[in-house]
Amino acid sequence: MSVFAYAFEEARASLVRGGRGALMSVGTIAIAFLALGGFLMVTTNLQRYVQQWMESAELSVFLRDDIGEQEREVVRARLADDAAVLRVDYLTKDAALERFRSDFPELADVSSSIGGNPFPASFEVRLRPGAGVADNAAALSRAVMPLDGVADVQFDRQWLERVLSLIAGVRMAGLAVTVVLLLGAAFTVTAVVRLSLHERRDELDIMQLVGAPMAFIRGPFVVEGLLLGGMGALLALLMLGAGVATLRTWLGREAAGLLGGQSIAFLGASDLLLLTTAGLAVGAVAGLVASRAAR
């Protein structure tokens, strides 16, 4: 029988014997990975939605009422020729008023009572989606603002960039919390594996006396840690999955509306793989550390 098969068989038997200790170990690992997975999922979702908003960014170039035909064409040409621009639509004063009345029917009377049309004509500029859209918008604003007939340029997506930085900060904080939790989980695994090592002290002495290779002596403890870590990570992922499914059902269409027509996304395949591997690795390292006592 190979050392791997032997180590797995012994580790499995030890986990069954370990009972409550093993469950506690799996539980602490699951908590750590629940935190890590949760942070990853929340930040990934936020990032996705912010990114989506940013990618659909629009720039509004408001024109003065006294702008001439030629000046307006200059502005249009400047906008249309810019590589960052996907599309340019001209919105007349009347069209702007009409849109206001249609978007805010309850305020339609207000616009009538003011007298005249207070809304300026504008160019609505859709920017090419992708990274750096905010930088492109800022550059375009600076270029268009000094042109004759331009009253104002509005690009209110800068705050989204700040949200993205905030998300990055949250993610870092989440990682820091997770590292602490993982260390705690690793210590628990080490303690549980040490306990099982202590229980098998006589057996280990005999193994040493018969000249068993160290891989046979330590292997089961490393595998025990590996299994504890893997089970903890899997448990966390199952809990996260169940949590997401519940949230989706709970929030339903309202959430979809809030989140731009999209549902809450679960972790991607690479994140799932990363978390499972990390669980196995943390457990194996903890098992290896504990197994050093088997000398």
Place this chain on the structure above:
Amino acid sequence: MIETQNLGKAYGPGFYALRNLTLTIEKGEFVFLTGASGAGKTTLFKLLLLQERPTEGDVVVAGRNLARLAPRDVQAYRRTVGFVFQDFKLIPTKTVFDNVSFALRVLGVPVDQQRRRTYQVLKWVGLQHRLQSYPPELSGGEQQRVAIARALVNDPQLVLADEPTGNLDPELSIEIMKLFREINTAGTTVLVATHNPELIRFVGKRSIHLEHGRLDQGEGPL
């Protein structure tokens, strides 16, 4: 097979368990190691099994100087030595068969060979009918026979037995000694620690007497 030269083991300044021990045991010999409790018998066994290292001198077994053996070679050396202890050192959660085959299993011996050889040695010690029993279900004599089977299962060059009959009645002790004698007849070097003169007389082989960690000059065949 075993040669010690000024061998000493101290557990602190002035606390010698063995001191200036020089002796030779030839290959294929059967030797008793005698002495009162604390004379150094168990310490010598620990040095021979490399559970401990000497603090002075050399101990050479089958050409290997254990005092200088690299840690990575310790396990390989132990595979050439069979051991039997007074307290049997069996794993209570494993069957008789598994206790014996375990010694082969951890060495990576193929399963069919493990089974064949394990059955062979258990039959030799007369326990072929107790293969699936657990150690706590066996008598002391049977447990010691399992331990002997485990010691022999990988054909060691040397068998070390530390008070193997200490927990057995006289009749069973004789039975166990007969097994050791048979092992020796097959060419294996046997070193048995005991303070039972009846057994030494029964087997009729050379004995080495230790006293306060030193060799008693009265060494010689009984």
